[in-house]
Amino acid sequence: MMRRRAKEPSPVARWRSWRVRDLPRWLGPAWRLVRPLAHRQLARHGLQSAMVALVVAGAVASYLVMSAAGAGAAREAMAQVRPVPLFADVLAYAPGPLPADIDRRMARAVEIGHWEMVAVAEVYTASGRYTALGLSPTSRLLEALTLTAGRWPSGTPAGVHGHAVFPDHAVGISPGTITSLEVPGRHGWHTLHVLVTGLYRPPGAPFSGPLVDRETLIRLGDPVHQGVVGWLSPRYRLTAATARLARMFPQGTVVTRDTPGVLVLDLTRRAWSPVLTVMGLVVALAAAGLFSLMLLSFLRRKRYLGMLKALGLESSELGLLLVMEAGLMSVLGLITGWGMAAGLIWQLNRFHEPALRLGPGDLAASVLLAAGVLVLGSFIPVTLSRRATVDQLLHNRRVYLSPNPSCAQCGRCGGF
Amino acid sequence: MSEPILKCNELHKRFLVGDGVDAVKDVRLTVAPGEFVLIMGPSGCGKTTLLNLLGGLDRPTRGEVILKHRKFSRLSENELARMRRTLVGFVFQFFNLLPDLTAAENVALPMRMIGLGHEEVARRTLELLDEVGMVDRASHSPYELSGGEQQRVAVARALANRPAVVLADEPTGNLDSQSGNRVMELFSRFNARHGQTFVVASHDRGFREYATKVVHMLDGAVVRMEDRTGAVTP
């Protein structure tokens, strides 16, 4: 007589039947049960735990130092920022009528270091390449100048002799208000950040990238809300602008930041930014370190874990035990990492001017980083321990990631 | 005969390695409360596999195990685990104790699993260690105990929650005959004094005297059932 064995619920069914309100009821007793076991494990295997903590600490410390150095570099750049008169053919572009209640005094030069969100499009037309920037009608980059028949009013400082594309709505930019940031190249950063809105034809020199590196600008410390008081998002205005341009230049191709090619290029550039690359490596290395040590600890303790399961520990409680062990080590590593970073930065500041500093944001990010390392590093060992049967653990047999019994007993793929 | 506490019907376990190994073949077994069952047979005959199935550590290919009216096939893995906490005590051949815990902590663990209060756990731990003669080694770690002493602590742990049945897989396999006998005597004493049910696998023929029933296995099948109270069924 064949009997149906109890069906293990599918992951979807399990997810559906799982309720948040069950969690505290489960977590309390489970926590009390496994906490002493986790503590004991760490205490008994101090060296190994210390190694794991050290790996996490290394990741946290290098992140913090790099982040502080990055912010420091940006501040350094700030100190060297100078206004650069730009481009001859510049016209700001604010499509649509200006709202009547704009405070004209707001239309001032952007102070150095202050920034505004701009959306960028390059427009290839029969008459050359233009760059369109979407901006808010209250933009501080705008100086309201009255254009007559598409000409700058007389008395406009030399160097600015643009032509109005839409004379009725155009607003000019006076030369002193156009600012660029010259950032000395460090970590291979871009050297010129253009803070300008408008429609302009780039000068003969290769176009130096109006895709403003937003992260850098944020690091420059301007409160985000300062410049932008738009009713419509710059991106929306850009869309409107490029649509009109496209109508004006039927043969033109409008390339915006959202054009797939540009998007990919942009992402690639970011991914190759050395800071990000090193960061990714650090996280990957720390996760790999935690993973291998956790896996080793799992393999070494198969019998121990099997015994716990035989005595009646549920899979989820076993998972909690391993997560708790890894979590305790990560917390230890996080705190050690903070200490290491503080020490390193203190040392660096003896030689480094201006001083590197850490903000609460950095600490928060390092917590996230440690959590990421924890998740990446412990996922597979925890899954293995949850999936393994008592028999596999107790008799030190191989354990497989797939719970499918025929897979688990075929063994061709090796297992752990 | 009274209502069986542990029962299995046509229990079959096939391992899917190579051409497949039938480790347990259609085993039928009933154990009454208070019985002391000895499972005997040569190495590889399926004793461990059978005990694993009876304790819910492994699932049979077909057949059913019923422990105190609970059909294992109806229980999920987690329900089986919860069932083991209260109803089954295990003593294995080796690696019995959790090496990171002291003897007393090992004994206390099953009671903590079912959520007994601190005082009660402490009191019962001492009681149990006393019964197996290990009170003075309560705070020792397993590394500091001899094999026989470890097994005695394991016996105390297996009995901690007064399980319906204690399953022991070659509990004396690693011990010299004197320590082995001591462990068996402990079983026997708990069996007599508390009416605890035992199912013990062993190849030591000398242990037959402790049993009320001896099950002889060969190549996964039960070949002979010997009722030590008298009758022999072929």
Ligand SMILES: Nc1ncnc2c1ncn2[C@@H]1O[C@H](COP(=O)(O)OP(=O)(O)OP(=O)(O)O)[C@@H](O)[C@H]1O
């Ligand atoms: N997980 C497994 N995978 C494959 N075959 C197994 C597995 N477990 C046991 N077997 C096989 O099942 C048979 C019975 O094994 P089992 O361990 O139950 O024997 P045993 O009677 O306990 O032997 P011993 O007295 O040596 O402990 C053996 O042939 C063994 O090779």
Ligand SMILES: [Mg+2]
């Ligand atoms: Mg065996």
